[in-house]
Amino acid sequence: MIDIKIELTKxxxxxxxxxxxxxxxxxxxxxxxxxxSKEKGWYDAKIVPFENLSLHPAATVFHYGAEIFEGLKAxxxxxxxxxxxxxxxxxxxxxxxxxxxCLPTIPEEDALHILKTFVSIEKDWTPHSEGTSLYxxxxxxxxxxxxxxxxxNTAKYVIIASPVGSYYKEGINPVTIMxxxxxxxxxxxxxxEAKCGGNYAASTRAGEKAxxxxxxxxxxxxxxxxxxxxxxxxxxxxxxxxxxxxxxxLTGSILPGITRKSCIEVLRDxxxxxxxxxxxxxxxxxxxxxxxxxxxxxxxxAAVVSPIGHFDINGKIYExxxxxxxxxxxxxxxxxxxxxxxKIEDKYNWICKID
Ligand code: PLP
Ligand code: COI
Numbered sequence: 601m602i603d604i605k606i607e608l609t610k611x612x613x614x615x616x617x618x619x620x621x622x623x624x625x626x627x628x629x630x631x632x633x634x635x636x637s638k639e640k641g642w643y644d645a646k647i648v649p650f651e652n653l654s655l656h657p658a659a660t661v662f663h664y665g666a667e668i669f670e671g672l673k674a675x676x677x678x679x680x681x682x683x684x685x686x687x688x689x690x691x692x693x694x695x696x697x698x699x700x701x702c703l704p705t706i707p708e709e710d711a712l713h714i715l716k717t718f719v720s721i722e723k724d725w726t727p728h729s730e731g732t733s734l735y736x737x738x739x740x741x742x743x744x745x746x747x748x749x750x751x752x753n754t755a756k757y758v759i760i761a762s763p764v765g766s767y768y769k770e771g772i773n774p775v776t777i778m779x780x781x782x783x784x785x786x787x788x789x790x791x792x793e794a795k796c797g798g799n800y801a802a803s804t805r806a807g808e809k810a811x812x813x814x815x816x817x818x819x820x821x822x823x824x825x826x827x828x829x830x831x832x833x834x835x836x837x838x839x840x841x842x843x844x845x846x847x848x849x850l851t852g853s854i855l856p857g858i859t860r861k862s863c864i865e866v867l868r869d870x871x872x873x874x875x876x877x878x879x880x881x882x883x884x885x886x887x888x889x890x891x892x893x894x895x896x897x898x899x900x901x902a903a904v905v906s907p908i909g910h911f912d913i914n915g916k917i918y919e920x921x922x923x924x925x926x927x928x929x930x931x932x933x934x935x936x937x938x939x940x941x942x943k944i945e946d947k948y949n950w951i952c953k954i955d
Contacts, residue, residue: 626763628763670691671690671902674723675726676727697796737760768903775909778810778819788851831857835857835898839896888911888920897926
């Protein structure tokens with residue numbers, strides 16, 4: 601297993617007020633950093649006090665967007681244990697994203713060992729209050745100090761951590777979503793299924809537009825026909841239509857969410873039919889108009905399971921389930937958060953405890 605040097609801070613920070621954490625604004629005392637070169641492979645793995653990074657101004661990441669990231673959480677249980685939810689899934693997706701962007705991959709077992717070691721150093725930062733967690737942000741980027749467009753010879757892998765509350769100000773209350781009909785987030789063959797910074801940069805303009813109109817996020821349509829529903833800015837989406845649970849199938853332009861995968865497994869286990877298929881905006885509007893759209897929700901690590909109360913489609917507002925959380929959404933939320941915070945039995949073996 602990879603050797604990690606540990607240098608602890610001499611100036612630990614004061615822990616934050618847990619009643620007002622927000623999302624990703626406060627950072628812990630340490631960070632993990634590791635370098636890569638084509639000649640040496642990964643080297644110099646270390647946990648050091650949290651500080652600014654120093655990079656060459658020509659570094660690939662600044663010019664050609666060679667950057668990928670992950671997002672997962674550490675949860676504190678009522679027995680005061682700290683645990684992760686399916687972390688190997690994130691490490692595998694990190695490597696798939698790296699392959700898509702021609703960045704170096706990290707052997708899975710090393711990647712998991714690094715993550716667990718880092719969390720065990722920072723575990724006191726995992727907040728105690730209901731609904732809070734320690735958000736972990738691993739990221740990997742190209743550092744070559746020259747301007748030619750090429751796969752990189754040098755890279756860095758970093759992990760930072762942030763104690764967080766709810767991602768949306770609404771918490772578990774229904775969010776409002778604007779359907780974007782002009783900009784597109786990704787196309788098949790592009791980088792949509794990789795978790796790379798560039799996808800989020802391309803999404804910002806529509807996100808701003810939605811925010812100005814008072815919406816929480818944007819729902820993306822496919823980039824070719826602008827017809828099929830893909831996902832929301834930071835979540836995958838699911839619908840309950842006439843008893844059937846539908847979620848857009850992974851066509852290559854959608855992020856394969858770990859929460860999405862877990863929701864599908866839990867729902868099937870509970871006896872629901874879940875269809876991963878193409879679901880068009882026309883089908884959605886027809887279901888709303890006929891009254892067969894029973895529930896809609898988004899799911900993701902940061903957002904957990906988030907009911908959708910309203911859609912704005914070209915300026916017309918459609919209300920879902922009277923703007924209230926539905927039965928399946930609530931059940932999924934209770935099951936996933938129950939497992940994550942150790943309130944119910946982890947019968948799927950998804951939890952990874954931190955020593
Ligand atoms: N889709 C996008 C664009 C995201 O940013 C996220 C968040 O990570 C998700 C979906 C949900 O993925 P996961 O459940 O793995 O967090
Ligand atoms: C996550 O849910 O972990 C995400 O990465 C969403 C993020 C863009 C805030």
